[in-house]
Amino acid sequence: MLRKTYYQFYANVNYRTCPRCLALHGRIEAHEDAFPPCPDGCQYTIVPFSRKELSHHKEQRRAMRIAAQNEMKRRELFNRGIALLGEDNEQAISLLSSSTRYDLYIPEVERLVKAKGDVLRRDKALRERLLKVFVQAYSDKFGWRRYERLPEPMRIAREREGIRRLREILA
């Protein structure tokens, strides 16, 4: 009897995932060694499964491709937003706000503050507007389905800690 095994690549999709792992996220191969180790050291999992689970994993792949593409979109919007801060703040805030529809990561805001420290230091109103956008987005993030798996007290603690950090770096 033919017992064929397939392998699916699951990246840990976040702001640090390298473009190669994002491109592989969801890919299905007939051989495990079709996925060589990530040179950037990203976390990932290779999940083996049988032929009869193939249609389920193809379904998974569709959702995973969307997640990887959304992370690419998030990065592009966020980076364009950073670049425009100090030149066109309305457009910058609009782009940054759009990026948070996909996700928001505190280290990304830290990167923004580092890159545009001069602009932010002399513009309190701008810092306040950014803080408002990011606090709202971070709060919304913990209401999303994927965070619903976290136990309630842990979810609340993480949300509070993130918002505390946002207030600290955009004070």
Ligand SMILES: [Zn+2]
């Ligand atoms: Zn990688």
